[in-house]
Amino acid sequence: MGAPRLSACHILQGLCVLLILLEDGPQSTRASACPQKCPPDSSCINGTACRCNPGFQSSSGKTEVSRRDICEDIDECKQPAKVTCGNPADCHNTKGGFYCTCSPGYSLLSGETKFRNASENTCQDMDECQWNPGICKSRSICVNTHGSYTCTCLPGFELNPEDPKLCRDVNECTSGQKPCHKTTHCVNKVGSYRCHCRPGWKPVPGSPNGPNNTVCEDVDECTSGQNACHPTAQCHNTVGSYECRCRPGWKPVPGSPNGPNNTVCEQEIPFPTWTLPHGIKSQTLSNFFEKAQELGRDFKPASPRDTIQKFMDRLEELRRPGDLEGLALTERYRVATFLLSNVEEFLRTLATALPAGSFTHHSPSDKGEASACPALDSNPLPSELSLMIKEQWNETDTLGQTQARMKLNWTQAAGAGDSGPTVAGIFSSRAMCKLLINASVELEPEKKAELEDKYESSVKGAHSTVLSTVNTVFLSNRDTKKLDPPVIFAFTHVLQTPKSHEELICAFWKGNASGGSWSTTGCRKLGSSENSITCECSHLSSFAILMAHYEVEDPTLTLITKLGLALSLVCLLLCILTFLLVRPIQGSRTTMHLHLCICLFLGSAIFLAGIENQGGQVGLRCRLVAGLLHYCFLAAFCWMSLEGLELYFLVVRVFQGQGLSKPWLYLIGYGVPFLIVAISAGVRPDGYGRKTCCWLKLERGFLWSFVGPVAFIILCNAVIFVITVWKLTQKFSEINPDMKKLKKNRVLTITAIAQLVVLGCTWVFGLFIFDPRNLVLMYAFTILNCLQGFFLFLLHCLLNKKVREEYQKWARMVTGNKYSDFATSTSSSSNNQTRVLRPSESGM
Template identity: 55%
Template sequence: MRGAHRRRLLLVMYILLSLAGAWTQKAGGCPRWQCPVHSECVDERSCRCKAGFASSDPEGLITNPIGSCEDINECLQKSLTCGPFATCQNSEGSFHCICNWGYKLASGAKSFANKSENTCEASVDSGVTPAPSGILTVTAAPGNLPKQPAAVHPRTQPGDPGEKISKDVNECTSGQNHCHPSTHCINKLGSYSCVCRQGWKPAFGSPNGPINTVCEDIDECSSRQHQCHNSTICSNTLGSYKCRCRPGWKPIPGSFSGPKNTMCQEPPLPTWTLLPTAQSQSLSRFSIEVRNLLKDFDPATANYTIQKVIEAMDKLLEAPVNIETLNPIDRHQVATQLLKYMEQTLRTLAPFLPKGPFTYTSPSNTELSLMTKEQDNKDITTVYHSQAWVTLNWAVAAGAKSSESGYSLAGILSSPNIQKLLADASMNLNQSRDILEERFESPVLNVSLTLLSNVNSIFLTNTDTRKLASNVTFNFSYSVGSKKRPREELMCAFLDTGDDGNVRWSTDGCSMNGTLCHCNHLSSFAILMAQYHVQDPRLELITKVGLWLSLVCLLLCILTFLLVKPIQSSRTTVHLHLCVCLFLGSVIFLVGIENEGGEVSLRCRLVAMMLHYFFLGAFCWMALEGVELYFLVVRVFQGQGLSTQWRCLFGYGVPFLIVVISAAAKMDGYGQQTYCWLNHKEGFLWSFVGPLAFIIFCNSAIFVVTVWKLTTKFSEINPNMKKLRKARVLIITAIAQLMVLGCTWVFGLFLFDPHSTWLSYIFTLLNCLQGLFLYLMLCLLNKKVREEYRKWACMVAGNKYSEFSSSTTGTGTSQSQTRALRPSESGM
C-alpha cells in the first residue's frame, strides 16, 4: 500500500511538472503575434506548419504575421498509392483511401490509410454479383452509378457453351498501364482505362476513358464554377480551388482563409468619402484612384501602394482648380479630411513594410518618414526627413492598447502643396486673446497669418493623441524675412476643427522655445508668422483724416486769432493757446503715436511724455476758457479776470508739473508695446484721466452757470427779443462752449470697455474733428471775423474796401442791441 501511494504521488508530480513546462514554453517561447491556423510556435520569432500543411518556406517556417499554412494534396504525389480497386481522397492536413464503387473493405471500415491496408473486395449487396466461374456482373441501376466510372470487368457472353474462365491481370497495380500522370487508372477484366481525376477534364481532342487519355486541370476560378464568397478571391489549385481573403482583408471570426466556405471582412482602410458640400471633378477622380489602389492592395508591395497614394495626392494639390472654387469653410475641411485619410492609410499600410526606418520623397517634394519598432522599446526615438524631425518617448507611440503585430509606428508626412487649401485659414484666439490684449494693452481685432513651413502631419500607432503622457518635441524647416514688423510673433500652430465644423489654426497645448516646438498632443502642424492687428482699419482712417482736417482748421484758428485785430482780447488769447496746444499734440500724435519697433524705446517715451504734456495743456487752457467765460458773464459784479502771466503760468506750468511728477514716480509708465502713450498698468493712466475728469467737471459746472447767466442777460438787454432768435443765439453759444470746453472727452471717460465699437467711433469722430468745431464756432460764426475775411477777399480780388464797407452800414442797428456786452465779444 505504501508503494502504491508513492507511485501515485510521483505520477501527480510528473503531470504537474509537465503542465508547468508546457505553460512556460507557451508563455516564453512563442512570438508576440499569434501563429496562423494549422501551425505551432517554434521560438519567439517563428512558427512551423503542422504535418500535412506547408508554407512558402521550404522548411515550413513562418516568420511574420501575414504568413499562412496551406494544405498539401498528398493524392498528387506519385509515391503514394492506395492499391487496386481504391481511390485516394485528399482531406485538410491528411488523406485517406476508399474502395471504388462496388467494392468494400473486408473489415467493413469506410476508408484506410495506406496500400498495406487495402482489402477491397466485391460487394454482393451493392449490385456487383459474382457470375459463374467468378466473373463479375454489374446489375446496378443507371441512376445509382457513381460520378467516377466504376471498375466494370467485361465478361464472355452468358450462355455460350463451354465458356472459359481466365485470370485477370491488374495493370493498374502491376505498373503495366500507360496512363498519363494526369489520369486515374481503372482496372478492367483483361484491360484498363485512364479516367480524368476529379477536378480535371480531358484535354482538347482526348476522350475520357481510353488508355491514351490526357487530362488538364479545370480552372474553376476563370470558368466561374467556384462557390467563393464575394469577399474572397478564388485561387485555382490542381484538381480544386481555394477561397482566399482579399489582400488586407481578414477572415471573419470563426472562418479561416482557404476553405471553400471562407468569408472575409474588409480591412480598416479609410473610405475616402467626399464631403457632401465639397464636390468637384478633381476630388472625385482622386477618390476613385485611391480606392482602386487600396482595393488592389498587396502586402508584398505596400511601399508601392504608399508611393502611389502620395503621388495621387500631389497630383490633386498641384492644380486644385475645382477645389479652389469652393467656399473657404469647405476648402479647409477638404484639407483636414485629406490629411486625416492620409494618416489613416499610412498607419494601416506601414505594418506591411520591413521593420525599421522608411523614407520616401515624391517628385513634388512631399516627404514621408516612417519608423517601426517593437512595442516594448523604451528608448527616445527621432523620426526625421529633410523638412522636419520629431523626438518622442517610444512608449507614447504604442499608447495604452497594444497592436496585434507587436510593433509600433511613428511617422511624419510633409506636404508643400496642402497650404494652397489653407492659405486664408484664421487663427483661434479664444484661448490666448486675454494674454495678447494684456501684452499689447489694446484689443486684438484679428490676426494675419503667413505659413513659413510645410504642413506636417505627425501620426502614431496610438490613435488617441489628444492628450499624450509626455510632450513631443519637433522642429520644422522654415525661413523668416529679415525685417520684423510690429506685433509679429513666430508660433507653432496646429489645425483644429471646432464644434462648428470650421477649421482654424490654434496653439492650445503647444509652446515654442527658440526653433523647437513642444506639444502635448498630435495633429497637423506648421510654423506660422502671426501679425496681430489692434487697430480697426476704418477707425484708423477716420482718425487720420479727421486729424488732418483738424490740423488745417486749428492752423486757420491760430492765424485768425493772431491777425484779426478787432477780436483780439484776453479771451482770444485763451483761444489761441488752446489751439496751439491742440495743434502740437495732434501733430505729435500723427507722427509718433505708433510704436513701430514693438519695444518701448527712449524715443517712444519722449513721444508719450509730449503727448501727455500738450493734451494736459489743452485741458488747462480749456479750464481757463471756463474761468474766462465765468468772469465775462459776471464781471460787472466781480471785476476783471486773470492776467496773461497768470494764465500762461497755469496753462503751461500745471501740465509740466504733472508730467515731471509722473515721470519721476514711474518712468516706465510712458510707452506701450503698441502705442507711444501712457501705460494702463498700475493705474498710471490716472495721471492724465484724473486732471481731465476734474477739469471737465469744473467746466461743466461753469457751462451750466454761464448758460443760466446768458439767459438772464439776454432778457435784460432786450426784453422784447423774439423767442426764436433768443433760443437760436442761446443754442449756438451753448454748442460753441461745449466744444471749446472739451466736453467731447466725456465719451472717453465712459470708454471702459475697449471692445465697445460704437462708443469708440463716437469718441474718435468728436475728438478728431475738434479743430473743425473750434474753427466753425470761434471763427466762422463770429461776425467780425467774417467781415475781416471779406475784407481780405476783396483785397485779394483787387476791389476797394470802401465798396465793401458801404454795403455793411445797415448793420449798426442790430449791433447796438448787444453793446451791453464787451465790444470784443459781440460777434458771438
Template identity: 50%
Template sequence: MEAPRLLLVLCVLLSLSEAREQNNMGCTLRCPDNSTCFNNSCVCKAGFSPEHISITDSCDDINECVPPNSVNCGPFADCKNTVGSYYCECSPGYKLKTGATKFMNLSENTCHEIPFPVWRLPSGISSKNLSAFLDKVQGLSRDLKSQAAEQIIKKFVGVVDGLLEAPGDIKNLSQRDTHRVATWLLSYLEHILRSLAQALPEGSLTYSSPSGTELSLVVKESGSGNVTAGQGHARMLLDWAVVAGAEDSSHAVVGMLSSQHMEKWLANASLALEPEKLVQLTEAKERPVHGARATLLSAVNSVFLSNTNTDKLASPVTFAFSHRPEEPGTELICAFWKNDSSGNGHWATTGCRRLGSGKNSTTCQCNHLSSFAVLMAHYQLEDWKLTLITKVGLSVSLICLLLCIITFLLVRPIQSSRTTVHLHLCICLFVGSTVFLAGIENEGGEVGLRCRLVAGLLHYFFLAAFCWMSLEGVELYFLVVRVFQGQGLATRWQCLIGYGVPLIIVAISAAANSSGYGHTAHCWLDPKRGFLWSFLGPLTFVILCNAIIFVVTVWKLTEKFSEINPDMKKLRKARVVTITAVAQLFVLGCTWGFGLFLFSPESWHDTVLTYVFTVLNCLQGTFLFLLHCLLNKKVRAEYRKWACAVTGNKYSEFASSTGSTSQQTRALRPSESGI
C-alpha cells in the first residue's frame, strides 16, 4: 500500500514542476534592466528594489552602505557600494591581515593599523633641518588616515628632496657625522616606504619628482617568476620567491628609490676593497695598492622588499645602472653602502660583481640588498722606493736646513739682505718639510680637522718658500745685472712679500672652497674643481720669472768671467759657469718645474719625471747648505773658529787665508763670487 502512495505523490510533484516551467516559458513580458520575468510579472534581482515592478518601472540599486540597509564592515573599514552589491575595504592607514584588498562581511577579515616608524636623530647629532624634516614626516603619518597612500608617498618623496637639496646646517657637520646622517637617512627611507607601500592597492606605482628623484613600487600577491622594477636611473630584475616576508607572505612589495642628490652627502666616503681584490690589483699593477679613491657616478638606489631579511638572498638580483662617463685610467665598481657598528658607513663590494659595462651603463649582480651605486675607482699605487727616497731625502734636507738657519743667524761676516732672504727661505722650507713628513698621510681616510690643518699649513709654507725664491731672483738680478749690491729691497718689504702674499692667497682659497683642504688619501689640496691651481698658479708664475732671471744672470756671469780673466781656458770657464748655473737652479726653485709635466703616473716617462722631481726637490735643503755654507769661504772660516773653540785649539786667520791670496788674478769660484 505504501509504494502506490509514494508513486502518487511523486507524480503530483512532477506535474506541478512541469506546470511551473510551462508558465515561465510562456512569460512574454520585456522586463526592464536588472529584473527578470516570473509568472508573467517583472521581479527585481537581488540588490535592487522594489521586489515587483511593471514593465514601465525600473529597479533601483539598494545602497548597502547607508541606513537602513548599511552593513557592518568593522571599526577600521569602509563600505563601498556597487551596482547590485557592495564590498568592504580597509580605511586609509589600515590594511587586511591576510593581504587581500576587499571583503564582504566582518567575519572574513580584520583590518589593522599600518605601522609608521617613529625615528629620532642619531646620537650626538644636533640639526634644526633634520628636526624639521622629522616633524614633516610625522605630519604625513597623521595624514595617512585621511588621504590616499599614493599621495602621501609622493609628498614624502618631495620632503626628502627638500632635505637633500637644501641641507642647511647639516653642511656644518664634520664629514664623519655627515656620513652617519646619510646612513641613518638611507635606512629611514627604506622603512618608511616599505610601510607606506602596504597601504597601496595591488599594482605598480612609478613616480618621478620635479627634482629627478625616481620611485618605483610593485605591489601584488606573492607568486612565482621574475619581476622588473625601476625607471631611468636604474632597473632591477629579481625572483618573486625572495620578495615576500614570512609574516605577510600573501601580499608582497618591491621598491626602488633612486636619488641623484645623495652625492654631496656621501662625498669622500671611503671604499673598502676585498682582500682578494687587493691581491688581484697588486698582481695586475705589479706594485702594492695603497687604496682607492672612489667617485660616485650614478644615482644612489635604495632597494627594499616586504622581506626584511635580505642579508643573503636565495637568488641574486640583477641591476642595470645608468651613470656619467668614467675617466680614462679608472675602473667601474658595483658598490653598496654598508652600515658599520658605530652607525657610520662606507662603500663596500662584498657580494656584488660587475657583469659588464656599455655606453654610460653598467650591469651588476648582488646577493643581498642595500643602497647601490656605480663608483669610479682610481687606485693609489704605493711605490716603496719613491717613499723611501722622499723620507730619507727630506730627513737629510731638514738637518741641512737647520744648519743653514743657524749659520745665517750666527755668522756675522756674511750678514746682508741676501742672507736675510736665504734665512727666511730655509725657515719656510724647514717648516713645510717637517709638516709634510709628519702629517701628509691620511691614514684613516677621513678628512678631519687635523688633515685640513696640515693641508693649510703646507699650502701656506710652500707658497711662502716660493715667494722667498722669487726674492732670491730679485736679489740675484740686482747683484749680477744691475750691479747694485746691497741696494735691493728693504727687509720689511721682503717680509711683507714673502709672508703676506701667500697669506692672502691661502685666505682667498679657504674662503672660496674650505672643503678643498684635505683628501681621503693625503692631507693636501683636493684636485676637484681646479682647486689645485691655487698652488700651481703661483708656482708657475715664480718658476717662469726665476727662469728668465736665471738665463739673464748666467749670460751676465759669462761676460764677467771673461772680463776678470780673458786668458781663462774655455773648458774651465764653462765648468765654472755650469757649476754656478746648476747651483742657482736649486736656489731659484726651477727644479720644481718638473712637477708641472706630471700627467699620468701610469706612463713610463712620467715615472722617470716623478723620480727626478722627488730626488731634486727632497734634496733642495742639502743643496742650499752646500752652496751657501760649505762652499762659502767666510762661512768655512767661521766653522773653523767654532771647531777650535770646541776642541780648545788656537785658530789662525793668517793660516786659513794664505792659500786664497796667493793668486789674485784667478777666476772667482762660484762660492767666492757671492752667487
C-alpha cells in the first residue's frame, strides 16, 4: 500500500525536472547565438540583429535595430488613433501598450474598469445620484444628466458662489421675490417666508395670518376698545393705528400734546351770550337769559346731561303766561329768531361734551295747561330733544323721536376741518309756538304761480296755523344752506282737515332784521299719512307743519260782492212783489220784467249761498249748484234778450202788437236755457263743478256753453242799445227843442245807464277778464253786476209813475196819513222827470 504512493510522487518529480531541462536547452543554444547586448525594450533575433518589442518602435524607423538604436514607446491613443475604443470611452496609453476606459459618468456593464477595443465597449450612463446619495450637500437636490449630474438648491435656497455644491438661504423679503399682499408684512425664514399683518392690522375674515395669501385690513382700535386713550380724549382711528385727540370745546392740558396716546384734555366750551335783542323789553326773557347764562358758567364736563335737562326746563317756563303776550307780533318774531339761533348753538355746544351714542330727553306735556297755539291744546305734544354723537362714517343714518325723524348722510353732518365726533340733533319745542303765532307765509314766485293756476285766481298772501312743535335741526356742520343730497324729514302734527283755500305744508322759519316769516323755499312735501308729513329739504333750519290759509280772493272784492248781492236780492224781491201786486202795470213787458227778476234772484241767491266749494272735492252738491247757476243765469240772459227785442219794437218800430205772446216768451226764456244745459250735461256731465268753486270747468272749452250764448245775447243787446240811445236822442229833440242841453244830456245818460244794466251789457266786462289779477276789470264787473237788481228796482219801480202812485197808496194805508213821507219826497222829484219821459214811458 505504501510502495505505490512513493512511486507516483517520484514519477511526478522526475517529469518536472525533465521539462525544465528541455526548456533550458534551446535557450542556451539561442543565447549563445545572439550578440551579447540589445537596446532596451528590444529582443535579439539573431547573432547580429535585435528587434523592438511589441508596442515599441525604432527611433530610426527600421525593423531591426543595433545596439546603438533606441526603441521608443508607440502612443496608440495619439491622433490619428491607431486603435478605437468606441463612444463614450477614452483611450489611455501605457509603456508598450494601451487600454480603454469609459468616459467620466459612464461605466462598463460588467463592472470592469478597462477594456482593449471598441468591440468590448459596453459603456452606459452612470446615475451618480443613486450610486452616491451624498454626492450633493444638504439643502440641495442631485439631478442626473447624461454622463454627469448637477446639484440644484431647494426652494428658498440658492447656490453659494464659493461652493457650487453648497446652498444658502434666500431672503425673499429683501430680494423682492415675496408675493405678499401690500397690506401685510414679510417675515423671512430659513428656506421660506411668511406674510404677517402689521401692528394695527388684522386678517380679513377667511384669511389666516401667516400664509402667502394673507390679506389684512385696518383694525379700528376706537370701536374695538383696543386703545389707551384717556377718558377726556377721543379716539380717532387711522390706517394701522389711532390717535387720541381732544374733542371740540376741549384742549390739551399744559404739557400734553394733542394726538399721542397719552393725551389728556380739559374742556373749553364757548357758550353763546344771552342778551335781549335791541328794542325788546321783557322781564320773562330777561329771567330766562340770566338762567341760561348761569347754566353756561356753572357747566361741569362730568354732567352734561344734567345741564341739558335744566336748560330744557327753563325753556318750558316760557310757555307760562307772562309779558311775552304783550309784545307786538314783529317783536315776537325777532325774539323767536334770536331764541332759535341761540338754542341751536347752546345745544350743539353741549352735545360735544356728551360721550358717543344717542341721547333723548322728554319734557312733560301739561294737558291741562293752555298755550297760545289752540291747535296744540287739543293734543298736547311734549317738547323733546334727540342727539346722536358718533365718529364720522360714510353711511346713512336715521335720528328720530316722537315729533320728528331725520334721515341724513353722516358725511354731510361733519363740519369742514372738524376731526372730532359728529353731532346731529333735533329739538322739538312747544314753547316757540307762542312767539310764532299768526306769522305769515312767504310765497316764492313759483309757489304763487302754482297756487294761482290751482285756484284760478290771484293769491294775495298767506297766513298760517302751527299744527306741530317747532323742530330745530342742527349738525356739527354749520354750513347747511345747500345740502346734496337733500335731507328727508318726517314730522308729526295735530290732525286737522284742510278747508277751502287751505293746505298742509312743511315750512321753515326764515328770520330777518324785521322779524321773519315762514317759507317753503328749498323744501317739498313728499307724502303724508294721517298725522305725519314727509318732507325733503336742501337746507336745515327750524321746521314746523303749518296749515297755510291762502288769501285767494280780494277781501274788499269779496265784501263788495256779498253786500252788492244782498242789496240786489232785496231789490229783486221788491221788484217781484211789485210786478205781481201792482195791477196798473200788468202786461207783456211786466211779465218779462218779472221773470228776469225771478231768474236773477234765484241765481244770486244760489251764488251767494253755494258758489264756494268748501271741501275741495267736486261732489253732487257742487255739481248741482253749478248746474242751477248755469241754468238761472242763461235764463236771465234769455229774458234780457227778450227785453232787448221788446225795447226794439217799442222804440224803433213804435207800434203795438209786434211783441211776442206769453207762450213764446216762456218757451224762449226757459226752454232755450234748459235745452243748452241739457245738451251740455249730456255731452259732458263732469264739466260741472271745480275744486275751488261750484261753476263750469275750463277744461276742453266747457265754459263756452255759457260764454257763447251770453256773448251772442250781449252783442245783440248792445246793437239794440246803440239804436235805442240814438232814437231817444231824436225823440228828446222832437218833444221839446228848447230843453236845456245839460238837462237833456243828464236824462239821456241816466236812461242809457239803466238800459245797459237791463240788457246785461255790463256783463261784457266779464268777457274781457282773461287774467283774474286785472283789478280794474274785476272791480268794474263786480260792482255793476252785483247792483243789477238795484238798477232794475230803480228803473222799473222807483222811476215808474204808476208804481210810485201805487206805493203812495200803500203808504197812506199803512200810515193812515193823506200824504206819506215817501209820496212827499218822491212826487216833487219825479214830476219834472215824468214830464220829460211821458212820451216814452212805456219804452222805459
